[in-house]
Amino acid sequence: MNLKMIVQDLGPITLLGGGAATQEQLHAAMGIAPVAVAADGGAQLALTHGVDVRAVIGDFDSISEDVRAAVPAENLHHIPEQDSTDFEKCLARIKAPLILGVGFAGGRMDHQMAACNALVRAAHQRCVLLGSDDLIFLAPPSLRLDLPEGARVSLFPLGAVEGVSDGLEWPIQGLNFAPDRQISTSNRALGPVFLSMTAPKMLVMVAPEHLEMVVASLLAAPNWGR
Incomplete structure (x- = not known):
């Protein structure tokens, strides 16, 4: 199934998740990939650190009304289906040479495991997850x-x-x-x-x-x- 791309860029993109993340991780990612996208609740991370996001993508079950109000309406992309995680929704709708994920490799273990699973399911995407102790990525050929x-x-x-x-x-x-x-x-x-x-x-x-x-x-x- 071919999905419409929501964000396309010639350079790497920083993708913000709703899990644990530090200012240092965000700074490191944005230094390489200054264009930012948020996966649902990752919009809170962006707002907290003053990061402008090109898009917020997800089922919107983790984003507060206050955060939604702070994002321009045209940058909100509601994907209501429940067969994929918000991370997967983003990976399927971003076209970029590489994605740096911040806020996916910390916090709840089930979310971390789901993010690792998504790296395999979206093997066509080059994606690196930034954690406090690890960089995690799928080995290419x-x-x-x-x-x-x-x-x-x-x-x-x-x-x-x-x-x-x-x-x-x-x-x-x-x-x-x-x-x-x-x-x-x-x-x-x-x-x-x-x-x-x-x-x-x-x-x-x-x-x-x-x-x-x-x-x-x-x-x-x-x-x-x-």
Whole structure:
């Protein structure tokens, strides 16, 4: 099903969610992606920090009347269906080379798990979630990460997937990954890391200090497409 795009931009976009987020995370994202969109209750985060949003997208069950009144009516996009999360609604209606999600990797665990699930379900979107301890993103078909020796690289599958690696302390080739079987959390970089995956099912987690490098790496990597 082809959905009408609500926001289109040639540069990365910051997407604000209603979960826990810090001023530092928002500043880091907006420094790379100054165009902002809010997913439903993420409009409160935008209002709190004085961020103008190009659009607010969602079913509007988490946005207060005061916040709605503060957003121009033409920027409010009500999507009433309940078969997807507000994050998924945004991912399906934003066209940009990359999305930086703030307010999706903190707070309620069910919301965090749903956001990770959405990264896999919308594999065509390059998207990085910013958390207090992690950057979380879906591994593309192949990826080079210019990490320093000793940097943590956690790999967590959300489905059956295999891969190969170069530059990890514990290589992954020959392993059959799945959420209820093999995972590879707390792996470590020996230096620059190369990853290749057979399917869009593997989440990668590295420290937030590597945000600019991760963004550059994902923009240079091939995409899974639709």
